[in-house]
Amino acid sequence: MDKFIVSARKYRPQLFNTVVGQSHITTTLKNAIKSEQLAHAFLFCGPRGVGKTTCARILAKTINCENRTAEGEACNTCNSCVSFNEGTSMNIHELDAASNNSVDDIRALVEQVRFAPQAGEYKVYIIDEVHMLSSSAFNAFLKTLEEPPSYAIFILATTEKHKILPTILSRCQIFDFKRITTNDTVEHLQEICEKEHVTAEKAALQVIAQKSEGCMRDALSIMDKIVSFTGGELNYNNTLEHLNILDADYYFKLLNCMMSQDLAGAMLLFDDINRKGFEGDLVLNGLAEFMRNLLVCKDERAASLLETVESFKSRYVETAATISAGTLISALNILNDAEIGFKAARNKRLHVELVLIKLCYLQQAMELSADGSAVSKKKRVDSARAVPFRALKAFEWKPAAPANDNTGARLTVETAPPVTQPQKQTTPPPQTTSSANTAAKPASPKISGLAQMRSKFKNMQEEAKEIVARPLVMEELRAKWDEYAAMLKANKNAAGSVFDMAQLQLVDENSFYVKVNDPIQFRFIETNALNVAEFLKEKLQNANLQLFIAMEENKDLAPKIEIPLSSGQQFQKLTEQYPLIRELKERLKLNVDY
Structure with missing residues (x-):
């Protein structure tokens, strides 16, 4: 029984024409080969699985081919091409910089460059994941990369160009690989399915292409897994099941519950989703992407950005026409906040259910109205009611002449006309009075209250004066x-x-x-x-x-601390007690070491 070879290796392109989705690079390389204007160093950079190493190998095989075609392709029949395809060629050297990133590895590579090829015209050195080289290894490689022998060509491949030193970038021709589009991926998968006699639905291949995110190697690996899982039949349902993807039909049902304010239906639908093993964050992320697709479909110019199964495109467009953009934007804001707070939530299920409650009552909670170019949000109430206003009296402080009771300034009151009612009132507005009538009326209770306060304060002062302050003894x-x-x-x-x-x-x-x-x-x-x-x-x-x-600090109560005498103080005290010691010191001319 033949050993199984994964599709990513079995169907690796062998010619420039078979490379998928990188025509801008393959055309440039073929023209450079035909015109014999090859650079001595190339840098292939781009996402994973888009053909960087593949193009480097095709370039190495093509420039050493003995019978190149008129289009600049390798013949795959000469000794050089055959040895290359079998992996026995001595003119190609591949170095994995992820595991060989030291200075010694680069020095060994530089030593090999000194030897000319025994057969063929060029020796090609492919360094994969070159951004993993250390700074010392990059510096050891600079001189050789700048001025290599005429027969040496270096091809560097990386997924992170920003990590490479500028001195390396300036010595290379840089080729930026782009992500492979969904259509190109689907077409390539269909060709492989035909060769492998696998029954595949186009919708299933589109789901695989979306899941791979522009990486052909990932797409081929996913397809191999699903084919092995289903026994050679690739359909939409088993693809969703194997990739753990929630069908878009669930999101359309959730949207219907949201628009009809059917909270019970939304809860039951989420319970069904949860029983199938889908986590809450996956539901929130998928629903947010679904709302984004609907918002994209609101404008025909942006409809091309919709990446989904073709059978759902028309349904997206029809549904988007029935929902306002404001509703979709509000829903996206709710879902975005929910995704951010999902990890911090203790009860994950309750967190998602609260989001569904907000979405179901979004229409009732907010009414979107357009005022010119701006959009404003208004909270809806049961019915419009007039705001109850009440006429207030205007108070004015006027200084008055001093009276006999020494009360100082007086407070006069003038009434103002009532506030005009914007809508009908349930109670009649208060009657207005003129200033002349007000002057004829007796004093306001507020005035008598103020007079009482002043009188009370005056009495308190007088009582305080009457208190006899006896001197302290x-x-x-x-x-x-x-x-x-x-x-x-x-x-x-x-x-x-x-x-x-x-x-x-x-x-x-x-x-x-x-x-x-x-x-x-x-x-x-x-x-x-x-x-x-x-x-x-x-x-x-x-x-x-x-x-x-x-x-006040009491010195008598403070603890007494005895400080030990120094050597000089001890000698001074000793001489005071025994004077002969000082005399002995002076006669013998001794020096005391303090």
């Missing part, structure tokens, strides 16, 4: 202070002992100092200062009594 102050401390102790308040230790000092006949020794005592006195002040005012009959707290 130290003995009475200390006695009442100790009485308050006893009250604190009776209530088992820790501040009682602090009040006992506090020192009192008179400042004048109405104020005194409370002196404490540390911050803790200061805090206790400060906390009870208001209460003790009120207590003393009442007991000593002095309403002007003031209390000040001062903290």
Whole structure:
């Protein structure tokens, strides 16, 4: 039994004409070969699986072909082409820079460049994933890449051009490969299915092409898996099942529930989707893409951007005509916020259900109306109701001449005409009065209230003056202070002992100092200062009594720290006690090492 070869290898293009979707590059290379204007270094860059390495191999085979065609293609029959196809050619060297990215690997490659080819005209060096080379390896490669021998051609391939040093880019001809379009992918898959005698529906191939995202190698790998899964039959349903893709028909049903405000239907439909194993983020992402496709179909010029199965295109266009663009934009905003917050949600299912609730009641919650070029959103209410307005009186402050009661300025009131009602009122508006009638009326209650407040304040001032402020006496102050401390102790308040230790000092006949020794005592006195002040005012009959707290450090209570004497101080103290030691030092002319 022959060994199975995957389609990506079995149907790898062998000629420039068989390369899919890169005609702008293959045409340039063929013309360069025919005109013999080949560069010494090429850089092929682009997404994965679009034919970079394939084109590099075809170029290496074609330039060494002994019987090239008039179109610049290899003949595939000469010794060079046959050895190349069998993988035994000595004129091509491939280096995987992902696993051989050190300076030693590049130095070994440079050593090989010195030897001329034994057969053929060129030696081709293909370095794949060249962006993986280290900076030192790039620098070791610079000189050889700039001035290689006439028989050496370098082809560098990478998916990340921005990681390559500018000094390397400036020494190469750069070819940018593009993603393969969906139509080109579908046509190529159809050709392979015909050769392999596989029954394939075009809708299934279109789904595979969309899933591959422009990568032909991925598309061929997906097709091989599905063919093996289905036993040689490729249809739309088993493709969706194998790729774990939600059918667009579900999204159309969700849209119908949304437009008809059928919340129960949307919940049941989501439950069916959830039972089939589709995660909530997949549903949100697919629904957002579905809304985007509908928005694209609103304009015929943008309809070409719609990438979906052909059988659904007409349905998209018909559905988009029945929905306003504002509704689609609002739905997209809701879905975008839901996708962002999906990972942070603890209850994933509830998170998706809340999104469905918002979408189902989107029409009822908002009414989109176009005002010229702008679009405004209005919340819909049950019925239009008039806003109840009430006529307010205008107050004006006018200074008046001083009266006998010393009330100062007076407050006069003038009534203003009522506010015009924009709509009918359920209650009649208040009657308006002229300013002349207002002047004839007795004083307003607000005026009498103000006069009462002033009168009360005046009486309070007079009562305060009548209070006799007895001067403070130290003995009475200390006695009442100790009485308050006893009250604190009776209530088992820790501040009682602090009040006992506090020192009192008179400042004048109405104020005194409370002196404490540390911050803790200061805090206790400060906390009870208001209460003790009120207590003393009442007991000593002095309403002007003031209390000040001062903290003074008591040196007697401070811990004494003995500092050890230095060597010089110890010697000085020793000589004071025994003078002969100093005399001995002077006679012997000794130096003391302090």
